[in-house]
Amino acid sequence: MILVHCNPPNPEQLWEMFKDQLSEDFMRIPGMTKDLAYQLAYASIVRKLINYGKNINTDFPSMPKIDLDKVAKEKEKLNQSKHVKKSDEEERDLTTVRIQYDPVWKLKEEILCDWKGRGIFYKARIVRIVQYEDEPVYVVNYPGYRHADEKVLQSDAFNRFLPMTDENVQKVNVGYFESAKKVAEEKRKSKGSIARGGSIGRRSVAVAKDTPVRRGRPPGKSSIKRGRDSVKRSDSNSTASLIDSFMPGAELGAKRPKIGRQGDMNTSEGSVVPATPESESPEDAENTGTLPKKLKEIFEMDRHRVEIDYKLPVIPARFSVKYIINGFIDLLKESGDEDQTRLDEAKCANSSIIPDKSLINCAVLVVEELLRCFDDSTVEKLLYYYEKPYFESLSKVSCSLQRRSMKILKKSRKRQMNQLTGK
Numbered sequence: 001m002i003l004v005h006c007n008p009p010n011p012e013q014l015w016e017m018f019k020d021q022l023s024e025d026f027m028r029i030p031g032m033t034k035d036l037a038y039q040l041a042y043a044s045i046v047r048k049l050i051n052y053g054k055n056i057n058t059d060f061p062s063m064p065k066i067d068l069d070k071v072a073k074e075k076e077k078l079n080q081s082k083h084v085k086k087s088d089e090e091e092r093d094l095t096t097v098r099i100q101y102d103p104v105w106k107l108k109e110e111i112l113c114d115w116k117g118r119g120i121f122y123k124a125r126i127v128r129i130v131q132y133e134d135e136p137v138y139v140v141n142y143p144g145y146r147h148a149d150e151k152v153l154q155s156d157a158f159n160r161f162l163p164m165t166d167e168n169v170q171k172v173n174v175g176y177f178e179s180a181k182k183v184a185e186e187k188r189k190s191k192g193s194i195a196r197g198g199s200i201g202r203r204s205v206a207v208a209k210d211t212p213v214r215r216g217r218p219p220g221k222s223s224i225k226r227g228r229d230s231v232k233r234s235d236s237n238s239t240a241s242l243i244d245s246f247m248p249g250a251e252l253g254a255k256r257p258k259i260g261r262q263g264d265m266n267t268s269e270g271s272v273v274p275a276t277p278e279s280e281s282p283e284d285a286e287n288t289g290t291l292p293k294k295l296k297e298i299f300e301m302d303r304h305r306v307e308i309d310y311k312l313p314v315i316p317a318r319f320s321v322k323y324i325i326n327g328f329i330d331l332l333k334e335s336g337d338e339d340q341t342r343l344d345e346a347k348c349a350n351s352s353i354i355p356d357k358s359l360i361n362c363a364v365l366v367v368e369e370l371l372r373c374f375d376d377s378t379v380e381k382l383l384y385y386y387e388k389p390y391f392e393s394l395s396k397v398s399c400s401l402q403r404r405s406m407k408i409l410k411k412s413r414k415r416q417m418n419q420l421t422g423k
Contacts, residue, residue, distance in 0.1 A: 012062045015042070029078070036074055043071045104154070105138060105161060112162040112172055113140050116150070120179060121162060121172040295324070325371045332364050362408050 008014060019038055022045075026037035046056045046066060056063055105111060105126055113124040127149070128139035136154045138161075152160060162168045305311045 010062065011060050012064065015063065031078055036071075036078070039066065039071045040075060042066055043068055104136070105157065110164045111140075112164060112168055113142070113150070113152070114160040114162075115142070117156075117160060121168075123164070123169075295321075321374055322371060325367055325374075329364055329367050332360055332367070335360060362412055 002008060002014065019041065023034075023037040023041040026032055026040045027034070029037075042064070043066060046068065049056055049059070054060075057065065107126055107129055109126050111124055111126065112121045114120070115122050122142050124140045124142050126138050127141045130137045130139065132153070138152045138154070138157055140150045140152055142148045142150075162172070
């Protein structure tokens, strides 16, 4: 366009300056030489000048001379050599494909496909065939499974596809059922090993470490697996039996047993379980204070199911800790009312043995303080690290009060035992 409309005085200098840029497109052709690329670029300029009614030899005598026919023949030779080379490569590629990828599966053909290369074959259908870098890609659909289409390269299809024959179907079904049976057997053994562990103490945690879920876990990793996709829902009946045994009057209208007499009181040392490192595994050890035996078992079972079995608790809980402890307090107060009735009867009969009501009152105080300590331990986990020291100093007062209440409870129990034995 510059030569046509501007008539520059030295057009040959323009050509020397821009011939590399003008020949870039031709240089990208495989097998192209630099001189031939210059000639092709110069020939295209000459042809454009001819279209505008210009002649390179007469209108621009200072420009280099060129033979268009000779350049055309050179280009034709290059195209022929390129075509021969491409034909040889295609023939070699087709031979390789016939050797490596035979047979070639057809569109809408039913096959048996190894799902994601895991060794389990499912019935499938080829719903689409696309081309990816000179290699066919089969889009496989599994009937009955939505959004499960899979793309399989032909190089992978040779190992993952099986023809739909009776023999292959029977072989695949046998392998599928054996695999499912093996998985079910492993789950059954893991559950059985946990069930045989007895109480949820050191022994059950040690047995659970050998389950397939935990086997092979590298040391030093946390045993808690986070995320909702990685855990299951906990069975709400898992702790129901323990709760029912601890709360016999959980159902509406159920009659609760009275524990006013000393023989019915469950305040012996065996009724509480101190939460010391000896009663738990080292990795699960936690300061839980002094808990009643049944409440301790519920606590350990729930923790075992969350941290070992990777299950989520059912929310809301069937019975909260507050509900259980308040129920026990009501039970103690009802027993205290019964003791008051017997006290009135003893006064009327001038009996020498008078029930000690302070025993019930002290037990109620201990249980109420237990609920408060449970709430304190929950709140402590929600505090920032710089708030915890001040909170712990306040909690020590409550713990000391609980210890004093326990001492008073033991003294009252001993005094009542002396009254009953006549000492």
